[in-house]
Amino acid sequence: MLDRFLARQFARPHGPAGQLLLGPLLDRVGRPMMDAAFAALAAHAGERVLDLGFGGGHLSRRLLAAGTRVVGVDHAPAMVARARRRHRAALREGRAIFLEGAAEALPLGGSAVDCAASVNTIYFWPEPAAVFAELRRVLAPGGRLVLAFQTPGSVRAWPGHVHGFRAHAAEAVEAALGAAGLAPVLRATARARTVGDYVLLVALRDGR
Template sequence: MGSVTTDTHDWVPPKSTIARDFGSASHTYNPAARLQRYMGQVLLDQLKEGLHQAQGADGLQILDLGSGTGWFTGQLASIPGSQVTGVDIAAGMLRYARSANPSGIRWIEADAEALPLPDNSVDVVFSNLMIQWCRDPAGVLAECRRVLRPGGRLLVSTLLEGTLDELREAWHRADPGHQHVNRFESEARFREQAL
C-alpha cells in the first residue's frame, strides 16, 4: 500500500450541485453522451472478456457506481447470473434509470464516498466517468475495496489531466479569472490513490 497524501479536489462542485445538475439533465443526457457511451463500452467489453470467476450463491453481484441514466446498468443486468445495483447521488438520474430499465435492478441513492453496502458483498464494481466528480477519489476507491469480495474486479474510467485543455485555454483568453472547464488530476496521482 503506497502512502497517499490527502487533498480535497476543491475544484469539484459540491455534491448538492452535482446531484441537482445531473438530476435535472436526466432527460437530455443520453443523446449527448457519445463519449460516455464510447468509454463505458470499452469497460463493458473488458469486463465480459474477463468474466471467468466463480459466483457466490447470491449470483454475480455487480455494482454500477454513478449509474446515471442506467444505460450500462441495463446491459450489466443482461449478463447471465448477474444481480445488479445502480448507485447514484442524483435522485433525478435514478428516477429516469428506474423507468428506462427492466425491473430486477436495485437502485440506491447514495454517495460513492460512503456506500451503504456491506463489506465483501460485490464481485464487480463498474464505474464509468463518475470518479472525476468526487472531491475524494481515494475515499471512493477505499469504499470500492471495502465492498469488493476477494478476487473481485474494479473497472473504472475517468478523465485525466490534459482533457479539454484546448477549451480551457480558449476560455482563459476569453474570460480570464473564471474557471469554465473542470480540472482533472494527473494519471500518476490517480494511480497513487488506487494503490
C-alpha cells in the same frame, strides 16, 4: 453560461433538463468508454456488479443484458428515478437495484459486489482516496474494479472543465488505488471521437 450549466448537469443531473435530456446525452458521449469498461470487467452471468455513477445507464443496460446482477449507485435522484423506470422488470426479478447514494459513503454492506465500474465520475470526487476505501470495503476479496476517465489533456480541452472538474493523471490514480488495497493490474489508453483520450484502469481488491 452553457458550459457552466452542462458542467453542473454532468456532475449531478437535475431539474427538467436532468430528467429529460441528460440520460440520453451522457449515454451518447460516454458510450465508447462504457463499452470499454464493460469489456474490461468481463463480468460473468450471475456476478454482482456495482455501476457507480451510472448516469444515463448504458453500462448498466449492457451488464443486465449479459446476465449479471446490477447494483447502481448515483447521487442524482433524477438518474435513479430514470433507471428505475427503465428497468422495472429487472428490479421486480431482483436482478437490479438502483440506489441514491454518494461514492464517499456507499449504501452497501461489506463484500456486497464481485466487481465494480465507475466511468466518467472521478472528476467529481473531492477525495478519490475516500471513494477507493469505500470501493475496497464493498468489493469481495479478489474483486475487480474498472475505472475509466478522460486524460487531463482531454478534460482541459473542454472550457467547461473550470466549473468543478478535477483532472487526474493515471499514475496518481494508480498510486491512490494501491494505497487503498486495490492493486492496479492493467492500464490502457484509448481515444474516442466524443471524449478524446481516456484511461482505463483495472485493479484487484486484495484478499484480506
